[in-house]
Amino acid sequence: MTTPIMSDAELRAAVERELPGVRADLERLVRIPGIAFDGFDHSHVERSAEAVAELLRGCDLDVKIVRRGGQPAVIGRRAAPPGAPTVLMYAHHDVQPVGDLSLWESDPFEPVERDGRLYGRGAADDKAGIMAHIAALRAFGDRLPVGVVLFIEGEEEFGSDSLEQLLAEHREELACDVIVIADSTNWDIGMPALTTSLRGLVNCFVEVRTLDHAVHSGMFGGAVPDALTALARLLATLHDTAGNVAVAGLTGGEGATVDYPEGRFRAEAGLVEGVRLIGTGRITDRIWTKPSLSVLGIDAPATAEAPNALVPAAKAKLSVRLAPGDDPQRAYVAVQKHLTEHAPWGAQVTVTIEHDGDPCVIDATGPVFDAARDAFRTAWDGTAPVDIGIGGSIPFIATFQEMFPRASILVTGVEDPQSRAHGPNESLHLGEFARVCEAEALLLARVAAAAVHLAG
Incomplete structure (x- = not known):
């Protein structure tokens, strides 16, 4: 090493010094409505990139914008000092659509602070992840030890349709010893976490057809099934009476080690009074290590425009979250088989896949994970991180595992249970964000120190 590794005190002071500028830059990013979904203005994604x-250029990185048929990604690189490891730091700059604007308390693309939280689309997911990386780099300045x-x-x-191609094309320049994926969550405010398992994903469409054209509901109703009723009956077969997924062939398991009290879970989910939880077993198993199946949307006439006619066809979008260890292709076949075999009244059922992604499990042992836990403990003033699962999916982690099998993968995040990522009024807890930035800087220092120790 040409310069000594900065001390914890130096790093924490440096992060604190940089936080006002980091927040200002985060707010600038939040103002860019970079939505990669079809039908949106993708020039904003270009602006975001x-x-x-x-x-990244401001952190003295060699930078380029890359793409492979999809939306632009950004790669920035600074070579390691002699003998030091290389850390790959991931985040994403695109955001979810905002949905119903009437549900937002403020403009989703104009960041606003309320009660210690910064509100805006992408403020937590995942532009704060980008800025946590930037904060760590700015804290080190020209003394970056890795x-x-x-x-x-x-x-x-x-x-992430083009991600695998991008990773393959730029594999050599992305080569690394440690991967930090800043796109997850912490267990609670004041309680850091490392994510060690994530569910996989199968999104698909099911269409039910009973007629070749709409017909009068009075003339034919009572003998002819309408497609919406048939679709409703079909969707009802996807769960048993307790709410467990009833599709044969999907795997599930147990093993979560942290407790999730039902009262806290209900409050964080926003369940209205009287609604019961579905499924059986511990809550953490239901949302981390067992499959779930949700109906995300239905194509059918709007109630205000619906004529008195039997609907000939209806379509639903399904989201299937897969337990760690399951296979997306096999799971899709199981769902397709279930839907076609349970077609009510002989209705024609067509199932098509939208996209899928692998679940993953991370072996969170070894010196890098020890370094991460120590960094988190320091940033949170003595509170050690817990290992958690996530019910959501980050399918490309499996791709990283395959392409860089020797790299230790740390899945961290800036969110907390009140962040409401993907929903209205998404927000970032600014106090926790400061700790995340500290933890990442401390992690880089500890990874560098561990490498020196091993080399010695």
Whole structure:
């Protein structure tokens, strides 16, 4: 090493010094409505990529914007000092659509602070992840003790369709010893976490057809099944009476080690009074290590425009979350088989896949994970992180595991149970964000120190 590794006190002071500028840059990113979904203005995704590239250049990284048929990603790189490891730092700059604007308390693309939280689409998921990386780099300045590669994706919320090709094409420049994926959550405010398992995903469409054209509901109703009723009956077969997924062939398990009290879970989910939880077993098993199946939307006439006619066809979008260890292709076949075999009244059923993604399990042992836990404990003033699962999916982690099998993968995040990622009034807890930034800087220092120790 050409310079000594900065002490904890120096790093924490440096992060605190940089936080006002980091927040200002985060707010600038939040103002860019970079939505990669079809039907949105993708020039904003381009603007977002350019803004990220400018931030990385400001950290003395060699930067380029790359794409492979999809939305732009940004790669920034600074070579490692002699003998030091390289850390790949991932986040994404695209965001979810905002949905019903009437449900937002403020403009989703104009960041606003209320009660210690910064509100805005992408404030937590995942532009704060980008800025946590930036904060760590700014804290070190020209004393960065490791090599870094920042990979900031531009279509994560839309399925990461081109990510695997990008990783393959840029594999050599992305080569690393440690991967930090800042796109998850902490267990609670004041309680950091490392994510060690994530569910996989199968999104698909099921269409039910009973007629070749709409017919009068009075003339034919009572003998002819309408497609909406048939679809409703079909969807009802996907769960048993307790609410467990009833599709044969989907795997599930147990093993979560943290307790999730029902009262806290109900409050964080926003369940209205009287609604019961579905499924059986511990809550953490239901949302982390067992499959779930949800109906995300239905194509059918709007009630205000519906004529008195039997609907000939109806379509639903299904989201199937897969337990760690399951296989998306096999799971899709199981869902398709269930739907076609349970077609009511002989209705024609067509199932098509939208996209899928692998679940993953991370072996969170070894010196890098020891370094991470120590960094988190220091940043949270003595509170050790817990290992958690996530019910959501980050399918590309399996791709990282395959492409960089020797790299330790740390899945961290800036969110907390009140962040409401993907929903109205998404927000970032600013106090927790400061700790995340500290933890990442401390982690880089500890990874560098561990490498020196092993080399010695």
